[in-house]
Amino acid sequence: MATTTTSAPLEQAAEVKPCRFCGTGLRRTFVDLGMSPLCETYPAETELNRGEVYYPLHVQVCEKCLLVQLEEYETPDKIFSDYPYFSSFSDSWLRHAEQYCRRMVSRFGLGAQSFAVEVASNDGYLLQYLVKQGVPVLGVEPAANVAKVALERGVPTVVRFFGVALANELAAQGRRADLVLGNNVLAQVPDLNDFVEGLKILLKPSGVLTLEFPHLLQLIEQNEFDTIYHEHFSYFSMYTTIRILEAHGLKAFDVEELASHGGSLRVYACRVENAARAVEPAVGELLAKEARAGLASIEGYGGFAAQVKSTKLAFVEFLLAAAREGKSVAGYGAPGKSATLLHYCGIGKDLIAYTVDRSPYKQGRFLPGTHIPIYHPDRIRETRPDYVVILPWNLKTEILQQLQFIREWGGRFVVPIPKVAVY
Numbered sequence: 001m002a003t004t005t006t007s008a009p010l011e012q013a014a015e016v017k018p019c020r021f022c023g024t025g026l027r028r029t030f031v032d033l034g035m036s037p038l039c040e041t042y043p044a045e046t047e048l049n050r051g052e053v054y055y056p057l058h059v060q061v062c063e064k065c066l067l068v069q070l071e072e073y074e075t076p077d078k079i080f081s082d083y084p085y086f087s088s089f090s091d092s093w094l095r096h097a098e099q100y101c102r103r104m105v106s107r108f109g110l111g112a113q114s115f116a117v118e119v120a121s122n123d124g125y126l127l128q129y130l131v132k133q134g135v136p137v138l139g140v141e142p143a144a145n146v147a148k149v150a151l152e153r154g155v156p157t158v159v160r161f162f163g164v165a166l167a168n169e170l171a172a173q174g175r176r177a178d179l180v181l182g183n184n185v186l187a188q189v190p191d192l193n194d195f196v197e198g199l200k201i202l203l204k205p206s207g208v209l210t211l212e213f214p215h216l217l218q219l220i221e222q223n224e225f226d227t228i229y230h231e232h233f234s235y236f237s238m239y240t241t242i243r244i245l246e247a248h249g250l251k252a253f254d255v256e257e258l259a260s261h262g263g264s265l266r267v268y269a270c271r272v273e274n275a276a277r278a279v280e281p282a283v284g285e286l287l288a289k290e291a292r293a294g295l296a297s298i299e300g301y302g303g304f305a306a307q308v309k310s311t312k313l314a315f316v317e318f319l320l321a322a323a324r325e326g327k328s329v330a331g332y333g334a335p336g337k338s339a340t341l342l343h344y345c346g347i348g349k350d351l352i353a354y355t356v357d358r359s360p361y362k363q364g365r366f367l368p369g370t371h372i373p374i375y376h377p378d379r380i381r382e383t384r385p386d387y388v389v390i391l392p393w394n395l396k397t398e399i400l401q402q403l404q405f406i407r408e409w410g411g412r413f414v415v416p417i418p419k420v421a422v423y
Helices: 078-082 093-110 127-132 142-153 163-171 192-202 216-221 239-246 283-293 304-324 337-345 378-385 393-403 405-411
Strands: 012-018 025-037 053-060 068-070 116-119 137-140 175-183 202-214 250-258 264-271 327-333 389-392 412-415
Touching: 025 304, 025 337, 093 127, 093 175, 093 393, 116 127, 116 405, 127 137, 163 192, 175 192, 192 202, 192 239, 192 250, 202 216, 202 250, 202 327, 239 250, 239 264, 250 283, 304 327, 304 337, 327 378, 378 412, 389 393, 393 405
Parallel strands: 116 137, 116 175, 175 202, 327 389, 389 412
Antiparallel strands: 012 025, 025 053, 053 068, 202 264, 250 264
16 A cells, blocks of 8 residues: 555645544645545536535645545435435445444344444435344434335334434433434534434444444545545544544444445444443454554555545547547446546546436436436347446446346446456
8 A cells, every 4th residue: 555655744624614523723734635526416407507515625634643534515414315326226335334224233142132323324224134133223314215115114213413412302301222223324424523412422332333344444445536526524443443432422332344335334332331332353354454554644545545536547548549449338327436537537428428327216317517317227239338337336246237138239347346347
């Protein structure tokens, strides 16, 4: 990981903003990806002639606590109250959720007398498996359109943003939890301290908290710059996560490295006074791994921007060559990360004619800013493109299996991250 441990000075940021965790003035740039619209805003055809608001994707790193972060340009209320992402449209993510539930029931002895709460529970994709195992649950989900699906599945759900206020309400009702979980939500919280304090309040004295989130180390090593977008306010190493948890009376006692979302962590935590949970060796081993990669000091964050630029040039060069050869190119998927990838690389529908997505919510709409149209997956079979660019590259294996039929006409797959690869 030589490019990420360089001692070259980081660019000084022009305007000083406070770190959202420790309050230190932010003066260091991690990477600047230019301007992009909100990634989960998919305009309808009637909206294409209206303007779209673009915001900076200027990511900074705190010199004190080393939290990598993006400024809050839009409120969570605007971003998440009507949300187009439904977890259940990914088969592999459903398998991940089911396996998690089986493990938690087994490891922590959850049953009919237990209570589990998922924060940012989406469409009930995970809690449905705990319900099937007889564990009482509650989902907390701010997007009413998504929560409606969870309720229809029989998953009790509160339509609220989570924080100290809601945690205190649940605690006052005697609804503290044996298991509190948050999958891919920590990054989407602008007020980190209110959120984490709420998690502690909600947790029973003997309870367990699990948090899953993309690992900053993998973002750097695998060049996953497209996972940076406005809905993700923070990017976490284990080093910084421990500091945040400890500031709120929580102890990280175990951690697992996962393959999901390009490389994630599952951190296990409990109240700091819970002596029954000893810190497992995996915690120290991961901290040592991050230190070797340079993430325990500010100097380790200096080389990311250069490797991002290199990936951009390779991807653009590939698409330009395909266009000159008269090859047709389509996309698969309309994930939030595609907005960052396409805008930073300057790619529009002249190079990727359209994309497809399994979500009916997105079909018939357009990618933000670029206005690349989104169709039903059947469009690929109908138009027989020479190349299919897999935009949700973290689901590469699943998508390669689903689209094997493109080989019938010699079609090939393109994965842009961590570097351009053709299958």
